[in-house]
Amino acid sequence: MFKRLVIAVVVLGIVVGGIVWFKYFRDGMIAQFLSGMTPPPVPVTAETVEAVTWQPGVDAIGTALAARGVDLAIESGGLVREILFAANDAVTEGQPLVQIDDDSEKASLAAAQAALGVAQTELRRTETLTARGVNAANTMENAEAQTVSARAEVAQVQTALDSKRMTAPFAGVIGISRIEVGQYVTPGTIYATLQDLSQMQVDFAVPEQQISALVLGREITVATEVGEFSATGRIIAIEPRIDPNSRLVSVRAEVDNQAGNLFPGQFLRVRIALPVEDGVIAVPQTAVTSTLYGDSIYVVQPGEADDELVVDQVFVKLGRRSGARIEVVEGIAAGQQIVTSGQNRLIDGAKVVVDTSVTLDAPADE
Structure with a gap:
């Protein structure tokens, strides 16, 4: 009985030892196989950094309003005898609009x-x-x-x-009538709106940090979200105080609207043009990788072997943005080649190959 027990223990030991040996042997062979494998270079797009002419600016959201726009009201009550206009009529100053009995x-x-x-x-x-x-x-x-x-x-x-006879206080486009013939109206009743669309004003606000960029007469550009309309104008008024709640400064600009493409209340994107600067390092925003440790850009460098390229992760200090580009204040210099896309698969020192079959849209320098 004792002999059988010893034989069973020895057999069990041999089986367990074989399993353990096989596991270590397999892991070693896998590690040896993987150590001999070289990962292929990561395909990326790249571009050479150049110093450009930079058109800085301040971007804001604005609302269009007519330079002259009023709600027309009844001056003296009574029965409406005649309505002498139709919606969207272009009226002249002094033109009769409504006749009260x-x-x-x-x-x-x-x-x-x-x-x-x-x-x-x-x-x-x-x-x-x-x-x-x-x-x-x-x-x-x-x-x-x-x-x-x-x-x-x-x-x-x-x-x-x-x-009893309502007339247009100025030339413009009149809106939809809010009264009817035969209706009894009282003083103060609004009967239509009148808007002078030849000159438009744009109200917008900018952060207090940009208050130094606000100068009367400075040129602005406005663009609509619908279509591709854009127009230029100039700043005509600056609120002489900062809103203590929002920390914003209210600004008003004037834009020519002879073509009639802008309408009161319309949403507009506003850009205040600042003086042009030369020699600014600007890169595509897609080239910048942002993490908790900071902003970085992968710079393409020659590797140890011929025709081998590797990347070096360089932490940078960023500045202003303009369109699809961002200013780099510190970290890279003109002449260096940087990765513009594909960096999500990169680590510092990784091998890369520049894929020239893919071209990112590079906007014109502003």
Whole structure:
């Protein structure tokens, strides 16, 4: 019995030892096989860094508004007799737009004019008699006062009559009518909007850090999100205070709109052009890798073997952005070749091959 137990233990030991030996043998062979393998170079795109002419600027979001735009309101209440415009009509300054019933004012004007005529006749008669020495001085004064009062009454009624006819305060494009013929309206009722679209203004805000870039008369460029429209303008007003909540400075610019492509309330992208700078190192934003340790760019360097290329991860200090490019203040210099795409598979010292079959769109230097 004891002999059988010993034999079983020995057999079990041999089996376990064989399994352990095979595991170590397999792992060693795998490690030996992998150590002899050389990973293929990683294909990347690259470009040579060059010093460029840089057009710095400040980007902002703006809202278009008409240089002159108002909500037209009824001056004197009454029944609407005529609407003398259609939506989107181009109207001229002083053009009649709405006629309110004015029969009562016309009657009052006729009565006032008649009273003025009587007063003037009485004044002339009094002047004749006074010249002959018949009337007293106070009679002449009363006649003159009556004439002045009658003339003032005519002017007052004429003003009331004029307020029944709404006219355009300036030339522009009128909107949709908000009243109907026969409707009773009260003073202050909005009946349409009038916008002068020949000149547009753009309101936008920039961070307080950019306040030094705000100069009256400085050129700006605006672009719409719809289509490819863009136009230039100039800054005409700067708010003399910084909003303590948002830390933004409000700015207003003026843009020519003779073609009528901009409309009040439209969303616009605004760029304030700053003086041009020469010799700036700018790279595609795709070349920059950002991590918790900082921003870095892979620089292509010659390897140990002929025609071998490796990459060196260089940490850089970034500056301003313009379009698809970003300024590099420190870290790389002109003439170096950098990786512009494919760096997500790279580590420091990795071998690469530049793939010239893929060309990234390189925007023109701004």
